[in-house]
Amino acid sequence: MEMIRYRKKTANDMIFDIGVAVLAVLSFLIVAYPLYFICIASISDSTLVATGKVLLFPKGISMFGYKEILGDSRIWTGYRNTIVYTLLGTFVNLLFTLPAAYALSRPEFRARRFLMFMFVITMFFSGGLIPTYLLIKGLHMTNTMWVFIFPFCVNVFNLIITRTFFETSLPKELYEAASIDGCSHFKFFSSVALPLSRAVVSVIALYYLVAHWNDFFTALVYIRDNELQPLQIILRDILLSNQVFEGGAGGGGGGASGGYAQQFADQIKYGVILVSTLPILIVYPFIQKYFEKGVMIGSVKG
Amino acid sequence: MTTQTKLTVPNREATITAKKPSIFNTFRRDYQLWIMVFPAIVAIIIFNYIPMYGIQLAFRDYDYTKGLTGGAWHGLYYFKMFIDNYLFKDIMWNTIKISLATIIIGFPAPILLALLINQIRWKRAKKTLQTTVYMPHFISIVVMVGMLNVMLSPNTGIVGNLMNHLGYGDVNLLASTNSFIPVYVLSDIWQHCGWNSIIYLAALSSVDPQLYDSSKIDGANRWQTIRHIDLPSIVPTMIILFILSMGNVLGTGFEKIFLMQNTLNIPVSEVIATYVYKIGILSNQISYSSAIGLFNTLINFIFLFATNAIAKRVSNISLW
Numbered sequence: 035m036e037m038i039r040y041r042k043k044t045a046n047d048m049i050f051d052i053g054v055a056v057l058a059v060l061s062f063l064i065v066a067y068p069l070y071f072i073c074i075a076s077i078s079d080s081t082l083v084a085t086g087k088v089l090l091f092p093k094g095i096s097m098f099g100y101k102e103i104l105g106d107s108r109i110w111t112g113y114r115n116t117i118v119y120t121l122l123g124t125f126v127n128l129l130f131t132l133p134a135a136y137a138l139s140r141p142e143f144r145a146r147r148f149l150m151f152m153f154v155i156t157m158f159f160s161g162g163l164i165p166t167y168l169l170i171k172g173l174h175m176t177n178t179m180w181v182f183i184f185p186f187c188v189n190v191f192n193l194i195i196t197r198t199f200f201e202t203s204l205p206k207e208l209y210e211a212a213s214i215d216g217c218s219h220f221k222f223f224s225s226v227a228l229p230l231s232r233a234v235v236s237v238i239a240l241y242y243l244v245a246h247w248n249d250f251f252t253a254l255v256y257i258r259d260n261e262l263q264p265l266q267i268i269l270r271d272i273l274l275s276n277q278v279f280e281g282g283a284g285g286g287g288g289g290a291s292g293g294y295a296q297q298f299a300d301q302i303k304y305g306v307i308l309v310s311t312l313p314i315l316i317v318y319p320f321i322q323k324y325f326e327k328g329v330m331i332g333s334v335k336g
Numbered sequence: 337m338t339t340q341t342k343l344t345v346p347n348r349e350a351t352i353t354a355k356k357p358s359i360f361n362t363f364r365r366d367y368q369l370w371i372m373v374f375p376a377i378v379a380i381i382i383f384n385y386i387p388m389y390g391i392q393l394a395f396r397d398y399d400y401t402k403g404l405t406g407g408a409w410h411g412l413y414y415f416k417m418f419i420d421n422y423l424f425k426d427i428m429w430n431t432i433k434i435s436l437a438t439i440i441i442g443f444p445a446p447i448l449l450a451l452l453i454n455q456i457r458w459k460r461a462k463k464t465l466q467t468t469v470y471m472p473h474f475i476s477i478v479v480m481v482g483m484l485n486v487m488l489s490p491n492t493g494i495v496g497n498l499m500n501h502l503g504y505g506d507v508n509l510l511a512s513t514n515s516f517i518p519v520y521v522l523s524d525i526w527q528h529c530g531w532n533s534i535i536y537l538a539a540l541s542s543v544d545p546q547l548y549d550s551s552k553i554d555g556a557n558r559w560q561t562i563r564h565i566d567l568p569s570i571v572p573t574m575i576i577l578f579i580l581s582m583g584n585v586l587g588t589g590f591e592k593i594f595l596m597q598n599t600l601n602i603p604v605s606e607v608i609a610t611y612v613y614k615i616g617i618l619s620n621q622i623s624y625s626s627a628i629g630l631f632n633t634l635i636n637f638i639f640l641f642a643t644n645a646i647a648k649r650v651s652n653i654s655l656w
């Protein structure tokens with residue numbers, strides 16, 4: 035691209051550029067520093083962290099926190115449960131969402147307007163917590179892993195994104211040509227539409243994945259059994275139980291980190307934050323390039 | 337694609353004889369599409385529409401033995417009960433305060449960030465900044481609140497230390513009624529501002545480059561470019577997002593507030609969503625909490641419609 039310079043760079047522009055640079059660096063630091071701080075605090079001596087000595091580099095490096103975390107059976111159970119719920123849940127999400135999005139993207143499908151309307155309504159109306167709770171209870175899904183998988187397995191926002199992508203990125207002639215060759219919708223969907231839509235599939239898979247991984251509410255409301263608790267509930271016990279003691283409302287609620295020496299408690303907390311967020315941070319860079327596209331598609335007709 | 341000679345060509349006769357074939361006429365042709373959309377329909381009906389039908393609980397006495405809709409009709413009894421409750425004023429006021437603060441401060445933040453990012457000429461710096469500011473969006477709420485707890489803790493946290501150095505003394509930002517809303521709103525901005533700016537960046541990237549060129553010819557400086565080209569180009573997006581956020585004015589996030597609550601900040605942190613959870617799930621007052629939930633939904637709707645109507649009047653942009 036060729037820059038057009040009809041006007042000389044004035045002092046005004048210089049000030050502007052400097053202002054932009056300062057603000058950009060500032061916003062970078064505001065976001066990045068807390069994240070960085072957690073990393074260094076998780077391997078530093080907790081007393082040094084607590085007295086504000088650890089600011090730029092880790093000090094008094096010890097892996098005690100991580101050792102404790104990896105030796106904690108609840109973390110492992112939580113991790114295992116969350117991985118199962120996330121993978122199975124995302125699989126079911128995609129299984130329900132992608133074919134539906136394809137069907138709703140076909141212009142010749144006569145029911146599409148009505149069905150789309152039916153889906154969109156649910157974005158604005160909902161039964162609310164209590165009727166939903168009673169329904170799930172009535173279906174005997176409470177205290178089972180299925181409550182993580184099936185309820186609300188179609189996210190309408192994701193459905194719209196995918197449908198819009200199919201509509202705009204698959205040329206109309208493509209299906210016509212394929213159908214003359216005797217290609218059915220099933221076949222066209224699985225061997226033409228899906229392979230051409232890797233961008234949107236990655237984006238909504240990431241959305242679903244993150245939603246499952248971070249889901250705390252479902253377990254809070256529907257799960258009582260300790261063996262079924264996902265990582266986020268365990269995290270709450272470890273990260274927030276101290277707060278319960280401080281607030282004077284202890285009453286044994288949580289009480290999870292009671293076993294750890296207090297001076298290591300903070301190191302463990304920082305470590306847990308990192309360990310629990312790691313999987314998402316690993317996936318993130320691979321899918322990041324699709325974000326803008328995904329959001330943009332969604333905003334067109336969302 | 338493998339070619340299969342046996343399969344039928346789409347039903348040609350149907351399209352020729354009737355210009356607009358009905359759903360039934362096309363069923364034979366489109367049955368595969370129906371199969372594909374069927375699971376999603378079933379899921380939506382079960383998990384979204386049946387609970388909607390269950391809203392009538394708010395007007396009935398819930399009876400375990402008679403199921404969702406079997407209880408005796410009780411009219412607006414539970415709504416009155418909520419309005420007459422001594423907590424009503426506090427809960428409403430807290431909910432409104434928290435969401436208005438979130439909207440007033442949280443709404444412009446991503447716009448400013450997007451305008452800033454859009455001004456960065458150095459590609460790599462721009463990319464790095466974007467990657468960084470999007471990241472906190474993926475942190476779970478539990479972890480987010482956990483971070484707040486360890487960092488803001490008065491004795492051991494980094495912010496607590498800083499406050500000490502600055503001479504503010506041992507302020508417990510987590511347990512004070514004054515700091516609850518600022519902590520909630522600012523941490524929300526920290527987490528989601530970057531992500532929410534994507535949509536504005538997308539709008540900015542679709543601005544016709546000729547506009548910038550001609551503004552340069554006219555001698556516009558960078559400020560004027562922002563003010564007269566960038567801002568107007570994202571106004572439609574702004575309005576739509578503003579309407580949507582107003583439609584959620586009482587829908588404060590349950591999880592974060594619930595996790596940030598403690599006995600000391602409860603006077604300012606109890607909102608409708610947390611109250612419904614406590615009354616309904618923990619103390620089993622099914623009908624009462626359904627009524628509160630419905631009350632919440634209705635007020636959200638009024639705000640959504642009102643903002644939409646105003647936006648339509650003023651700017652001709654609206655959701656429908």
